[in-house]
Amino acid sequence: MTFDAPMHGNLGLPETGMLVVAVLLLAGALAGELAARVRLPRIVGYALAGIGFGFADTGLPMVDLVGPARLFGELGLGLLLFDLGRRVDPGWWRRDPSLAATALLEMGATFAACFALLITFGIPAPWAAVAAAVALSSSPAVAVAVVRDLKAQGQVTERLLWLSGVNTVAAALAATMLLAWLHAEYAANPWTALLHPLYLVAGSLALASAIAWSLSSGSRFMGPGTTGRLLGSLAAVLLALALARAGGLSVPLTLIALGLLTHMFDRRHQRRSQEFGETARPLVVLFFVFAGTGLALVDFERYAVPALALVAVRWLAKWLAVGVAARFSGLDFRRSFRLGLALMPMSGLSLMLVTDAGRFYPEMGADLTGILITAIAILELLGPLATHFALVRAGEAAQENERA
Amino acid sequence: MPEDVLEFAPSATLSMGVELEVQVLETVDFNLTQGASYLLEQIRRAKVAGDIKHEVTESMVELATGIHTRHDELLAELGALRDGLVAAADRLNLAVCGGGAHPFQRWEERRIVDNPRYRRVSELYGYLAKQFTVFGQHVHIGCPSGDDALYLLHALSRYVPHFIALAASSPYYQGADTRFATSRLHVVSAFPLAGHCPWVTTWDEFRAYFERMRAVGIVASMKDFYWDIRPKPEYGTIELRVCDTPLTVRQAAAIAAYLQTLARRLLRERHTLGGPDRYLAYAVNRFNACRFGFDAELIDAFDGARCRVADDILATVDMLAEDAVALGTGDALAELAAGVRAGMSGAGWMRERAAGDLSALVAAQAALWRGDGAPAGV
Numbered sequence A: 001m002t003f004d005a006p007m008h009g010n011l012g013l014p015e016t017g018m019l020v021v022a023v024l025l026l027a028g029a030l031a032g033e034l035a036a037r038v039r040l041p042r043i044v045g046y047a048l049a050g051i052g053f054g055f056a057d058t059g060l061p062m063v064d065l066v067g068p069a070r071l072f073g074e075l076g077l078g079l080l081l082f083d084l085g086r087r088v089d090p091g092w093w094r095r096d097p098s099l100a101a102t103a104l105l106e107m108g109a110t111f112a113a114c115f116a117l118l119i120t121f122g123i124p125a126p127w128a129a130v131a132a133a134v135a136l137s138s139s140p141a142v143a144v145a146v147v148r149d150l151k152a153q154g155q156v157t158e159r160l161l162w163l164s165g166v167n168t169v170a171a172a173l174a175a176t177m178l179l180a181w182l183h184a185e186y187a188a189n190p191w192t193a194l195l196h197p198l199y200l201v202a203g204s205l206a207l208a209s210a211i212a213w214s215l216s217s218g219s220r221f222m223g224p225g226t227t228g229r230l231l232g233s234l235a236a237v238l239l240a241l242a243l244a245r246a247g248g249l250s251v252p253l254t255l256i257a258l259g260l261l262t263h264m265f266d267r268r269h270q271r272r273s274q275e276f277g278e279t280a281r282p283l284v285v286l287f288f289v290f291a292g293t294g295l296a297l298v299d300f301e302r303y304a305v306p307a308l309a310l311v312a313v314r315w316l317a318k319w320l321a322v323g324v325a326a327r328f329s330g331l332d333f334r335r336s337f338r339l340g341l342a343l344m345p346m347s348g349l350s351l352m353l354v355t356d357a358g359r360f361y362p363e364m365g366a367d368l369t370g371i372l373i374t375a376i377a378i379l380e381l382l383g384p385l386a387t388h389f390a391l392v393r394a395g396e397a398a399q400e401n402e403r404a
Numbered sequence B: 001m002p003e004d005v006l007e008f009a010p011s012a013t014l015s016m017g018v019e020l021e022v023q024v025l026e027t028v029d030f031n032l033t034q035g036a037s038y039l040l041e042q043i044r045r046a047k048v049a050g051d052i053k054h055e056v057t058e059s060m061v062e063l064a065t066g067i068h069t070r071h072d073e074l075l076a077e078l079g080a081l082r083d084g085l086v087a088a089a090d091r092l093n094l095a096v097c098g099g100g101a102h103p104f105q106r107w108e109e110r111r112i113v114d115n116p117r118y119r120r121v122s123e124l125y126g127y128l129a130k131q132f133t134v135f136g137q138h139v140h141i142g143c144p145s146g147d148d149a150l151y152l153l154h155a156l157s158r159y160v161p162h163f164i165a166l167a168a169s170s171p172y173y174q175g176a177d178t179r180f181a182t183s184r185l186h187v188v189s190a191f192p193l194a195g196h197c198p199w200v201t202t203w204d205e206f207r208a209y210f211e212r213m214r215a216v217g218i219v220a221s222m223k224d225f226y227w228d229i230r231p232k233p234e235y236g237t238i239e240l241r242v243c244d245t246p247l248t249v250r251q252a253a254a255i256a257a258y259l260q261t262l263a264r265r266l267l268r269e270r271h272t273l274g275g276p277d278r279y280l281a282y283a284v285n286r287f288n289a290c291r292f293g294f295d296a297e298l299i300d301a302f303d304g305a306r307c308r309v310a311d312d313i314l315a316t317v318d319m320l321a322e323d324a325v326a327l328g329t330g331d332a333l334a335e336l337a338a339g340v341r342a343g344m345s346g347a348g349w350m351r352e353r354a355a356g357d358l359s360a361l362v363a364a365q366a367a368l369w370r371g372d373g374a375p376a377g378v
Helices: A013-037 A042-059 A070-087 A097-120 A125-135 A140-150 A155-187 A190-221 A227-246 A251-268 A277-293 A300-329 A333-342 A348-360 A366-393 B036-045 B071-091 B116-125 B127-131 B146-167 B184-188 B203-215 B249-269 B282-295 B309-319 B321-327 B330-341 B346-354 B358-370
Strands: B016-026 B051-054 B060-064 B094-097 B136-142 B229-232 B237-244 B297-299 B306-308
Touching (some): A013 A042, A042 A140, A042 A277, A070 A155, A070 A227, A070 A251, A070 A277, A097 A125, A097 A300, A125 A348, A140 A155, A140 A277, A140 A348, A155 A190, A155 A251, A155 A333, A155 A348, A155 A366, A190 A227, A190 A251, A251 A348, A277 A348, A300 A333, A300 A366, A333 A366, B016 B249, B016 B358, B036 B051, B036 B060, B036 B071, B036 B094, B051 B071, B060 B071, B071 B094, B071 B249, B071 B330, B136 B249, B146 B249, B146 B282, B146 B309, B146 B330, B184 B282, B237 B249, B249 B309, B249 B321, B249 B330, B282 B297, B297 B309, B309 B321, B309 B330, B321 B330
Antiparallel strands (some): B016 B060, B016 B094, B016 B136, B051 B060, B229 B237, B297 B306
8 A cells, every 4th residue: 555645744835824823823812811911901912922923033934924824914903993983983073073173183283293203303294294194093903902802981982992093094094195196296297196196095985985885785684783794794804905905005094994984884774783893803813913023123223212202292292182172072181181191002004004105105215114113113012001001090991800 | 866867758748759760872782881970970061950860880870850740840851851961972972761671781791880889789789789770760759748658658559560561661681582561670679678668557667667677787778678669758758669761751751640640549538558468469460560561460459350450550540530630640641541552662662673683672762762752652
């Protein structure tokens, strides 16, 4: 009796990808639980695991961290943003106009402060504007993940989710438009200058609307709040991710628009969906781990000073603006400033905006990319701590034995 | 001093006041949420007139009216309180609704309000304190003396099933159809001092009973009795506590008017109470009303006669015509009767609306609570 089949295995690209996913998932989950043991947010553990692998990656060339396995992380982001859209009612500001004022003041202050700072560090004005636009976003992924882990409920929580949603849409729109416009500027063709930003923004929004509308309408046939609807939502996120990438559109903009629009249609027609919630945990772990891996290559020695300055200025702007404005929404003095603190995180979504920019528009320059990625690396760890602390101190977290 | 703590402070006969416990909801799944403190702060800032305050968990607030003698004025105040509450909730992206229990909330997720009394309750009663996230309507009726209060309390015991059926609006509990018209009352029954007031018919006897209970350390105050009807000596009232919070303030006011009218009749006619046997069928009738609502069969403890709750309510409303004219409660009673004739109650409306989607049901309850567009009986 002979065996024709080779006795040794063969690790091709797909197999390596799966192996990477399995290892990152396990390491992330383990680090997350360790973090929870010492009363830190789990996502800090996920990110630390990712950073660890990022360092290892340079010594282990066969582990391809930027390969197709990364898509699992993007899917995790997609699911988190979809759940965010479910929680955020964009029309809330009509019932509480001071909420809109808070958002405008917060974004205005953040943009102005970050722009001014980057100019003083010698970044050319157009690129400083792009970076300031990216800095608007308070990581909605961190907000959803921390809120979920703490089982937080209350006005600080709700306003955190709403403001993160709104400033992320603004960041994705502004950064995409500015980049496209700048790129066209260099391309020296007036038609490209007009059409390319339009294509990116309108294309992303149109794609998100089309999928959102189909999903919401289709849910009539699946019954309310059923598993069928959940599967439909998963397919929708996958579809949005695939088509946005294939069409060269903005992935972050498409994903956040998909979540918001689907649930806007749902609300209008009184349809009900289910949240992914804990079901999405494995992909959420992968999202934060992958985001962490990208941060290991940060050149701290070179960029620590401007990055720390950016982190500080951005946080001060958000903290002060929200601390002052949120009081008109009926939050007391302390809770207003805690809301400002909770808005600190900046993470994977901003990283996507930055790396997209760096990849497509090399004119952006290594320095600015370096500063931004370093700032994101700092906030990847510091941000969740701030949000976690703010929600606990605001009295909105569940008691420790009742948390996730 | 203990002796003068339980003085019955007489109040204007047949004056009435209503307390309503309402549900505080988020607006995505319409589950209960932690919002009472924010809501009360918002109400304070908006200077909404009237009494709106905390109840045991962060997912409920209580509206209380002032003292009224007329149904229309009571309804107007309840409407104003409701509007103030709804406006505050809108600003906070919250919703509020009536109903005796939330259809699908998980009791273990509730949070006890952070104040010493509620913490003590939580410590003593454990999971019962959180399970007590149920929402009732309490109606006070003013009595001239403690003896009158006890007479009225015992005389009303025969009608308790009416009030249970008229207010019943908690057919769903913890996500399941309980098949009861009201599931709320049996949550209250879990407390050791629930049920009915013992057979004492004068205020002196009552005081002696209370002192004995206090001396052996069973109770510390009247608040420890969770009876269906209990005297409230400091207000000079008796307090009916069996009603679920109805789905609309209109129904709540109509139920108060029914109680006021019935009280006038009973105080006027002075029935013989017939001794402790009066309570022989009480627990069974109460159970049947909770379970079957208007279709429940009532058993007369004295002669064993049986009748449907719906028929008994309609007969009682007819009997009260003269008193209703005197108090100006005719319209309210006619509306209650119309609901009974149509077989429509809060519980019935909820079952019609649920259709397998309890989130959508609570959303509809919140919409109903905002306005006056409900069918009679709801």
